[in-house]
Each structure stands twice: as structure tokens, then as C-alpha cells.
Amino acid sequence: MRIQRRGILHLGMAALAAPAIIPAAARAQGDWPRQPIRLICPFAAGGPTDVAARLVAEGLSGMLPERVVVENRTGSGVVVGTEVVAKGPKDGSTFLYSTVAHSVLRALFSNLSFDPVRDFQPVALLGVIPMLLQVNNAVPARSLQELIAMFRERPGRYDYGSSGAGGAVHLATELFLHQAGNLKVNHVPYRGSAPAMPDLLNGNLTMFLNVASDGVESVRRGATRGLAISSARRMPQLPDIPTFSEAGLPGYEAYTWHMLLAPAGVPEEIVRKLNAAANAVIRDPRTQQRFSEMTIEPRADSTPETAAGWLKAEMDKWEPLVRAIGMTPA
Incomplete structure (x- = not known):
């Protein structure tokens, strides 16, 4: 489910070149992590999801004792990268950076080797894009x-x-x-x-x-x-464009979104620590500015529970539609 944008690559390079968002003095302490963290992005390098993932990874690297490194694993939509995390280690060394694509995997693919719900723990909803x-x-x-x-x-x-x-x-x-x-x-x-x-x-x-x-x-x-x-309120970047509800189609909302997920079995303490670090990164004004440039509405107050609730609501919304119209993967 890739969404590409010409011209966004320069934002990705800026994210890579940027200094850590959080000062080293504020780094989290503790036994985790003891090695660099792999953040699997199942989208192509240079695309908008990859750009955001690298921005978040840079911020997390400034919060945690070890660096967070984005690894692009594409194929079969997002299936290949998602499978890497589902079947990966449960020690907090590997996480998934995904989007609305995760919510339709069960409906699109009948022969997955993993379950998008059972084999994952949502960590944090980072932002939504209308x-x-x-x-x-x-x-x-x-x-x-x-x-x-x-x-x-x-x-x-x-x-x-x-x-x-x-x-x-x-x-x-x-x-x-x-x-x-x-x-x-x-x-x-x-x-x-x-x-x-x-x-x-x-x-x-x-x-x-x-x-x-x-x-x-x-x-x-x-x-x-x-x-x-398609959002609940107008975009500051285009204040004259009405929402669907304002334009006469009440109740219509649709987003793509960015979420951190852990493989099932990662200790809750690690999930909570990563959630707290992610929220701190999203609250940073520099992250919010860059998110605004990418029209991402930041969510800096997510918990693992609210992220799981969001994912369930999205699956309840999209899966019936996918099946009703016979949608097939790209």
C-alpha cells in the first residue's frame, strides 16, 4: 500500500541529517535497550512513510541509550516487512512502523503466515493524515x-x-x-x-x-x-476547503496514519517505555513543525490501549468495505 510523493525525498534527507531531537542529558535510563533497535518500515525508502519513520527514529535515538535504525523491507504490499516483525525477536530490539495498510491485511490476504492482531501489540499512534x-x-x-x-x-x-x-x-x-x-x-x-x-x-x-x-x-x-x-476539522494548510461533513456528507472521515507496533510477547515494561519516548518525540516542536510540513496531525498523548482501540476501529471500518467490493491487493 505505498503512497509516493515526488519531491518529498528532500524532507527525508533533512530528517536524516538533523541532530537528535532530544538532548543527550534527557536520555532514558535502564536495562533496555542494550543494542540498536530495528524499526522495520514496510514502505520504500524516500516515500512519505519512510520520511516520517526516519524523523521519529532520529528523535527516539535521542531519547534512548541506543540508536533506532530504520530498515526498509518491502514486498507484497506491506506483508514482507510486517512478517519480519511478527516472527522477529520478542526482546524489544525490533518494532514495526506501519499505516492504515495494517488494518486491511486480513481482508486483502487469505494466506498470511501471521495475524495482524494476535501477533502484534500497538505501542503508539503517532499521527494521522487526512x-x-x-x-x-x-x-x-x-x-x-x-x-x-x-x-x-x-x-x-x-x-x-x-x-x-x-x-x-x-x-x-x-x-x-x-x-x-x-x-x-x-x-x-x-x-x-x-x-x-x-x-x-x-x-x-x-x-x-x-x-x-x-x-x-x-x-x-x-x-x-x-x-x-476528509478530517473532522479543516486543515490549517487549506483553511478554505470544507470537511466532507461541512460539504454535505456527514460522518465521512478517512485517514492514513502512522503507528508503532511491537511483536506480541515483548514485555509490557518495554512497550510502556517506548510509548513514553515516542510521545516525547511527537511533542517536540521541531517534530510538530516537520509533521505539519507533511500534513500529519500529531498525536502526542497516545497510550498502547488507545492505539489498540484506534487499530480495532479502523479494522472494523475498512475490512467490511474491502470484502464487500471485492478489493484485491496491488
């Missing part, structure tokens, strides 16, 4: 309701793009179409968000309900038109 509904400038609809009316009038006539079948963009769009009355709009999957944008700009795509970080600049410069944002 989705931005964009249309090309030739589309006559000037509001969400006008777009819905257009789709209803000519079912199957229009196309929407996604960053890949079974990905966050695909999920969010199908949820929108379902909640708006089972609208019929053709799905055109791409290998990431970046390849889809030219087709939106030149009119080959009608709509793109994209990760907000990938769409803000095109809306700001007037290259596309933003109609709605």
Missing part, C-alpha cells in the same frame, strides 16, 4: 454536492485515480462513493500518487481523493480544485 478530494479544473462541479450529482446523473462515465489497488487512496475513495449512495465511478490504479497527478491535471481523471500531503500544492497554485477534506 485525504483531499481534488478534481481537474475542467470539471464543472464547484462543490462536493455538485460532484455527487454529476456522478449520479451519469453512472460509470467518470474516472478516479488511486495510488494502487487496495491502498489508502483506493479505500478512502470507495468509502466516499459508498456513503454518497453507491456511486459508480471507474477506478484507475497507478503505481503511486505521483504518476496519477499528470492525468488529473490534463483531464484524463475526473477525481483524485489523494493523501493531503500530495495534493496541497496543486490546489494552492490553482492547478486542481479542492472540494473537501
Whole structure:
């Protein structure tokens, strides 16, 4: 479930070059960790999830006695990297940095060698990223309701793009179409968000309900038109774009999100220590500034219990939709 963004690599390099967020004097003490920590990121290096993972890892390295090193393990969506953690050591040396992709694994894959719930312990929800509904400038609809009316009038006539079948963009769009009355709009999957944008700009795509970080600049410069944002409140980066609820589709919310997970069996004391360190990193103003640049809404008060509750709610939300529409992995 990869979501790529052209131009975000420089943020990743900045994260790598940045000094530790927390001063060395504030480093956590204790028996854990006694060796460098592997943070498995099941997404490609240089993409937005990898950038955020490296930013968090740099901050954690300033909080803990040992460094936290990001290791990219991609393949079969997020299955390969997730399996590494599920079957990895239970000593607190290996953790998973994942997204909404984790919540649909059971629905997308029938032959997993691990269970996304039973074999993991959520540690902390780090932040959420809303989705931005964009249309090309030739589309006559000037509001969400006008777009819905257009789709209803000519079912199957229009196309929407996604960053890949079974990905966050695909999920969010199908949820929108379902909640708006089972609208019929053709799905055109791409290998990431970046390849889809030219087709939106030149009119080959009608709509793109994209990760907000990938769409803000095109809306700001007037290259596309933003109609709605999928969060509960408006984005400070695009204050004139209404939420879906404000635009006439109450109850619609969709995010991709960033979460730390431990393999099941890691001692609770270690999970609690990592949770406290992660929250401290997210509270740091420099992390919050960089998250804002990536349109990530930080969550600095997560507990293992609230993270587990979030994951369960997301699975309850997405799994029935995946199965109902017969969604398959990219």
C-alpha cells in the first residue's frame, strides 16, 4: 500500500541529517535497550512513510541509550516487512512502523503466515493524515454536492485515480462513493500518487481523493480544485476547503496514519517505555513543525490501549468495505 510523493525525498534527507531531537542529558535510563533497535518500515525508502519513520527514529535515538535504525523491507504490499516483525525477536530490539495498510491485511490476504492482531501489540499512534478530494479544473462541479450529482446523473462515465489497488487512496475513495449512495465511478490504479497527478491535471481523471500531503500544492497554485477534506476539522494548510461533513456528507472521515507496533510477547515494561519516548518525540516542536510540513496531525498523548482501540476501529471500518467490493491487493 505505498503512497509516493515526488519531491518529498528532500524532507527525508533533512530528517536524516538533523541532530537528535532530544538532548543527550534527557536520555532514558535502564536495562533496555542494550543494542540498536530495528524499526522495520514496510514502505520504500524516500516515500512519505519512510520520511516520517526516519524523523521519529532520529528523535527516539535521542531519547534512548541506543540508536533506532530504520530498515526498509518491502514486498507484497506491506506483508514482507510486517512478517519480519511478527516472527522477529520478542526482546524489544525490533518494532514495526506501519499505516492504515495494517488494518486491511486480513481482508486483502487469505494466506498470511501471521495475524495482524494476535501477533502484534500497538505501542503508539503517532499521527494521522487526512485525504483531499481534488478534481481537474475542467470539471464543472464547484462543490462536493455538485460532484455527487454529476456522478449520479451519469453512472460509470467518470474516472478516479488511486495510488494502487487496495491502498489508502483506493479505500478512502470507495468509502466516499459508498456513503454518497453507491456511486459508480471507474477506478484507475497507478503505481503511486505521483504518476496519477499528470492525468488529473490534463483531464484524463475526473477525481483524485489523494493523501493531503500530495495534493496541497496543486490546489494552492490553482492547478486542481479542492472540494473537501476528509478530517473532522479543516486543515490549517487549506483553511478554505470544507470537511466532507461541512460539504454535505456527514460522518465521512478517512485517514492514513502512522503507528508503532511491537511483536506480541515483548514485555509490557518495554512497550510502556517506548510509548513514553515516542510521545516525547511527537511533542517536540521541531517534530510538530516537520509533521505539519507533511500534513500529519500529531498525536502526542497516545497510550498502547488507545492505539489498540484506534487499530480495532479502523479494522472494523475498512475490512467490511474491502470484502464487500471485492478489493484485491496491488
